[in-house]
Amino acid sequence: MSEEVKKFKVTIDGQTTEVDPGTSILEAARQIGGKSVPPAMCYYKPLEGSGGRCRTCLVEVSKGSEADPRPMPKLVASCRTTVMDGMEIKNSTSERVLDAREGVTEFLLINHPLDCPVCDQAGECHLQDLGYVHGLEETRTEFTRRTFEPEDIGPYIKLNMNRCILCARCVLAANQLTEEREHGILFRGDHAEISTYLNKALENDFIGNVIDVCPVGALTDRTSRFASRVWFTKPMNAHCECDKCSGKAVLWMKGEEIIRVTARKDQFDEVQDWICNDCRFHKKDLKLWTVEGPRHIDRHSVISLNHYEKPENMISMLNNPDAKELSPKDEEKSRKGIDENFLLM
Missing domain, CATH: 3.10.20.740 (Ubiquitin-like (UB roll))
Structure with missing residues (x-):
């Protein structure tokens, strides 16, 4: 024993x-x-x-x-x-x-551009959350920012090196999920950058997972680029039959249209099950998926604006101790009052 x-x-x-x-x-x-x-x-x-x-x-x-x-x-x-x-x-x-x-x-924001209004990661960006809590109103550096041109590193992935913070998550993911890694960190010091060898495309069956592990908007999905702001979409748990991965994913939908597909993540925004490129990039038809239901999103970010489904018996922690949470009926009355005041202006 x-x-x-x-x-x-x-x-x-x-x-x-x-x-x-x-x-x-x-x-x-x-x-x-x-x-x-x-x-x-x-x-x-x-x-x-x-x-x-x-x-x-x-x-x-x-x-x-x-x-x-x-x-x-x-x-x-x-x-x-x-x-x-x-x-x-x-x-x-x-x-x-x-x-x-x-x-x-x-330091992380010294070279990072303030292009949140046009970045697909806005609303679910960890650097955006960090900057909101701990960031300064303006930079104190006198040096010119490093700038790079956006680069397509394959048919599905867009690399914006301007936004990269060199966390190396994408390199580790490629190392551990694919047989042959085709990108990495080149050069040293302030010249370091993520890139591929001689503009080689990233085409491995699981390489799309580097998008999910990126904490900023350096790696984005080309198939859903500029399609919609994340807070205008509704995440739905769904699964499909797939012989390469578990087939469990999150569909980010706008009406009946699937804007993008991502892997399921836990409360710390870490992937639970890796998904293949077929599920992520090619299965954008709702008929190919079995929708399980809405996915709860709990982030201190604008992504939670639409108040997605909350777990049962969840106690809301309010920042203002004198405030009270509106019931759905009160919230509807408040919204109608705002609309009427707007029309009278």
Whole structure:
């Protein structure tokens, strides 16, 4: 009979949980949930070797462990630092962490263009969310931004290198999902860029998944480019018969039209089941899918504007303690009142 592994007690922002030895601080924070979870632009649990590049997940370790309670002198990357028994960590409650996160966000936005109004990723972009919370009103850099021309790296994928933050998620996904990787990071330092070898096209059966893992709008779907803003579409869980993948996907629909198809993601926006190119790019006919129902979208973003289906018995956390959530009937009355006032103007 195997011995039971002793779990480590970890406290993050005053909340304690028990995790297995070897668990990273970030995964321990995700187990707690809420504001204790640091943002992550490069870490992606399904991809082995991800993390440690963007530095947005920095946290303060105020107590190393029960055996050695001394605090760590510097902020650490939570995705690359494993927990110790009795460790105490500060994330959203640390001024040092918030100040460092603002600095990291400023660095990520130094070369990133402010083209959210024309970017297909707007509304579900992690850098957009990060910039809204921690970004500055204007840049302080005096240097010229790096600029690149948009590039088609295959029949289905558009690369906008201007928006890339070099998180390397797409490279890791191609390494682990395809037999032969055909793109990577070229050059070094401020000359580094994602590109293919001599403009080679990316045509592997699962290469479309690099679009889903990209946290910004650097890699987008050419088949749905500029078709619709994401908050005007309705995501529906659906499945189909496929001999290459699980066939489980999300259909982003506008009326009866399928605008785009993506893989299903969990609450941390990480892919649950990879899908093939046939399901993603070619099956845009509703007859090819069995629709299961609306998919709940829970993001602090404009993507949640249309109030998609909520889980039963879900308690809404309101930022204003004096506010109250409108019932559907009250919301309809309010909307009619706004329309009538608009007509009288």
